[in-house]
Amino acid sequence: MTARTAPVRTAPDEVRTVTCVGAGVIGGGWAAYFLARGYRVRAWDPAPDFGTRLRHLVDAAWPALTELGLADGADRANLTVCATLAEAVEGTDFVQESAPEDLELKRRLLADIDAATADHVVISSSTSGYPMTDMQTDCAVPGRTVVGHPFNPPYLVPLVEVVGGERTDDDAVTWASDFLRAAGKSVITMDREVPGFIANRLQEALWREALHMVDAGEATVEQIDRSITDGPGLRWPFQGPMLTFHLAGGQGGMAHMLDHFGPSLLSPWTRLDAPELTPGLRDAVVHGCEDEADGRTVDDLVAERDRQVVALLRATGRA
Structure with missing residues (x-):
């Protein structure tokens, strides 16, 4: 990560508009979470029917979010389904990208988001495995790109792991961490890039051992699950x-x-x-x-x- 003159950004606790790029399970979960926290959410996905699917995801999450307690101003009507990426990032304070785990796709999409978004806006990726160093290669302003790795469902699980890449500005990591905390998340700000981040590394170690035991006939799936629960x-x-x-x-x-x-x-x-x-x-x-x-x-x-x-x-x- 690098340290450069920090651009003027919206204060983390004054963010009002968030853009969600990608409206699958993770992107839809992010959208539901931000809506429940009182933000205006602008969303875009290349799938032609994404608006219907996204609203379904938000509606499905809303009862649990309501039970946990909605922020002042929280309203599903604050969701805007946008026809283009440029429309989705217009006037936004923060972008959360949640595209499928395909490195070339991530590179192209982050470059497109970077080109369409005002230079001061931090762009965060929900990737669960790729380092930002590998994804920010085609961005004209890579210093504002960070990983904001959530856990499914992001509208309920509080943890987000935040880390930048080799070309990320230190202030972008700090800003993203501060914003996500202001939005109610539990944030781990990582000191450096680690393959698989922290929680996934631990989760995958358990998963790997479970598969070994099943494969060797040492334990059943039910026994493994009960051994944890x-x-x-x-x-x-x-x-x-x-x-x-x-x-x-x-x-x-x-x-x-x-x-x-x-x-x-x-x-x-x-x-x-x-x-x-x-x-x-x-x-x-x-x-x-x-x-x-x-x-x-x-x-x-x-x-x-x-x-x-x-x-x-x-x-x-x-x-």
């Missing part, structure tokens, strides 16, 4: 895998966990190669857990986790 999945909504293992170390926390169970990283349980547990890696993980705990003791975290797991069990009818 009735097991660690009950903890993960509140504390991710790092803090989960921090607590597994008892009062010694992650330090005890790594020192005591570190050799098991090389066990034959997994089909994935394990990293070497160097002193540097050990310390980085231990310190990361301490930072994330932010002063909370192991007892504090245990009590917090248990309260939240009980609440989740009741909410999901398991207790």
Whole structure:
């Protein structure tokens, strides 16, 4: 990423109009989310019947969004279905592209969006795997292009991973992160491009192991799903895998966990190669857990986790 003189952009908390390019499941989910947050949404997709499909997606999402609580001014009537890309980006404050995962298509489309959109507007891509460095190659103003990787459905799942490419301006990454936070999203601003980003890397590791077990006849699909929904999945909504293992170390926390169970990283349980547990890696993980705990003791975290797991069990009818 690069640092250049920042263009004058609309303040992240003053954005009023958002453009969604691509109206499939992800693009439609983005449109529904932005409408529920009170934005005016202009949408375009090359499919001739996309308007009908998009309105269907928005209507299907609206009951859940209504239950969660709509922002002031939220109205499905704020959706404008546009006939051309140029019309969709006219007067917009932000663009979210959600085209299919095809690198050449992404390159061409981002270049077209770039050419049609005012230079100060940040352009974000919903790609789930391509680095922005590979997608921004044909853009005349690549400095304002970022990845804003959501999770399906984007109108309910709060996480968005934001990262720029080699030709992205630092201020564009900062602006996109600030805007998405102002829009109510939980944002991870990544320090650098990582293949598959963060959450997808972890998700794919679990998926890969599941496929190995099914292929080897070691577990059924139902057993695998239940192993998560009735097991660690009950903890993960509140504390991710790092803090989960921090607590597994008892009062010694992650330090005890790594020192005591570190050799098991090389066990034959997994089909994935394990990293070497160097002193540097050990310390980085231990310190990361301490930072994330932010002063909370192991007892504090245990009590917090248990309260939240009980609440989740009741909410999901398991207790």
